[in-house]
Amino acid sequence: MSEIDTLALLQRAKDSAEWAYAPYSNEPKGAALLCSDGSIYASGNVEFATFSGSVCAELAALTQAISEGKRQFKALAIFPYRYPCGTCRQFLSEFGLDVQVITACANGDIESKFLPELLPHSFDKSNIG
Numbered sequence: 001m002s003e004i005d006t007l008a009l010l011q012r013a014k015d016s017a018e019w020a021y022a023p024y025s026n027e028p029k030g031a032a033l034l035c036s037d038g039s040i041y042a043s044g045n046v047e048f049a050t051f052s053g054s055v056c057a058e059l060a061a062l063t064q065a066i067s068e069g070k071r072q073f074k075a076l077a078i079f080p081y082r083y084p085c086g087t088c089r090q091f092l093s094e095f096g097l098d099v100q101v102i103t104a105c106a107n108g109d110i111e112s113k114f115l116p117e118l119l120p121h122s123f124d125k126s127n128i129g
């Protein structure tokens, strides 16, 4: 696996947070997804009045990448400090568990974990049927 530029990926996530639409939570968040081919998809979260239909930044970045044919991912950076919600962890696992999730603490320290640490005993195709 080639080296991941975590600072650059976190910066893309931070930039995307500026375009988030989060008038209800007032918590703009950005996510940047690094695909195995080196391409990056980034998005902010998108909320609307009925929270149930809101879209996490991670999910928005993932669906963008998938809609353009990407299926293999190396890393997902999130800004500000946060790990993905359960739905986004499960969605990401659909495309493999070898994904590094990166986030930055308020003091600038960077944390990262691989998806199996965040989603042990993930539900996959083998659980169906």
Ligand SMILES: [Zn+2]
Pocket: 056, 057, 058, 059, 084, 085, 086, 087, 088, 089
């Ligand atoms: Zn989520």
